[in-house]
Amino acid sequence: MTAAAEVRLRERLDAVHAAGRWRMPRVLEGRQAPEQVIDGHRVLAFCSNDYLGLAADPRVTAAARAAMERYGLGAGAAHLVNGHTRAHAELEEDLAAFTGRPRALLFSTGYMANLGVLQALAGRHDVVLEDRLNHASLIDASRLAGCRVRRYRHADAEHAASLLAVTAPGQSSLIVTDGVFSMDGNLAPLPALVDAARRRAAWLMVDDAHGLGVLGEQGGGSCEHFGLSPDEVPILMGTLGKAFGTAGAFVAGSTTLIEGLVQFARTYTYTTAMPAALAAATRVSLDIARREGWRREHLRALIKRLQQGFAQLGLPVPASQTPIQPLLLGSSRLASETAAALFEAGVMVPAIRPPTVPEGTARLRITLSASHSESQVDRLLETLKRVLARTRAA
Secondary structure: OOHHHHHHHHHHHHHHHHOOOOOOOOOEEOOOOOEEEEOOEEEEEOOOOOOOOOOOOHHHHHHHHHHHHHHOOOOOOEHHHHHOOHHHHHHHHHHHHHHOOOEEEEEOOHHHHHHHHHHHHOOOOOEEEEEOOOOHHHHHHHHHHOOEEEEEOOOOHHHHHHHHHOOOOOOOEEEEEEOEOOOOOOEOOHHHHHHHHHHOOOEEEEEOOOOOOOOOOOOOOHHHHHOOOOOOOOEEEEEOOOOOOOOOEEEEEOHHHHHHHHHHOHHHHOOEOOOHHHHHHHHHHHHHHHHOOHHHHHHHHHHHHHHHHHHHOOOOOOOOOOOEEEEEEEOHHHHHHHHHHHHHOOEEOOEEOOOOOOOOOEEEEEEOOOOOOHHHHHHHHHHHHHHHHHHHHO
16 A cells, blocks of 8 residues: 555544544454443443344254264355255255245355345346345445446335336346345335336345344244235345344245356355354254244334333334334434443443434434343333433533
8 A cells, every 4th residue: 555545544534533433343252142241341232133032042052063063164165166065955945945935045144145146137237226225235236236226215115116117118127125124123115116016027126134033923024024925025135144143144036046146146156155054053043933933022022112111211213113223313423422321331232323324314223132131121221311311411
């Protein structure tokens, strides 16, 4: 790096710091649990995507240990070489059955799954419609695919339909949306998007990273919540590191879709497979998520308790029925100072600031887990009340 380039980078870093948008990793001691030690501080954490409390479940970790004895740790190669074990194949079969689709294909991360799908399906002459608040991986995927990208107003299916209506005859089109939006916790209007896609013979892809395991009686996610069939949502992407408590991602759909991804998705072809131990552990967590409906019931009770507490404190109640419960504060400075004060008081909630969210919508992103208790939610509310009174007055 030249001296001039380093100066420019330093100026950018200084601007981020001055705007209250500085980011840095924290160090967790031990496993995911509501009570954690972060950077040497004991805190009650409301920041994990471990929605069902499975990341440290002894049944899941036992399955991983057993698989490590059988397969070792590293996969050693890409799926298409010799990194695709029996554990991977069985997990793909389980995921296909879980989602009600003919096939499923594993990817190392959700980011790579989204890049792989759009790079494989959308070329420079095709049109991809994106919700304005889609996850960064979806936005980046359509940009890297080199296709024509049009972004419709957040959760506005009519606007998406109007953009589809001006698509040139014969031009391939694809609507892409989060099922549950990661920073707001609200749901995409999937039934209306299904109708818009059907009328224009467009594909519909749903990234249900934050819906699977959480929504639906069996944890089937946004599609089960709305009662949508595989034909209505032909491309479903899900991650395994959130409600299922492990790591990795998958895409589920028709045999033709999956074979297309195997042949054309570069992020599948040119990446070492996830460890077989993760695949074996995920089979167990998937089964637990499906069978133990009490986890979703408990989550719903915690969400209700938190929202009632917000209302009693005069705070805005999030329009979210998922474990993602944002508390909008507006300025990056206020969000950062409030998060820091909460941490000092023994509660960890991250501040989310631009560019992750739009200007003027900095927030605290509270996430709940089935591992939390009602008394822990009450402690969060009590601490929020004290801290907000101090930071807002400053």
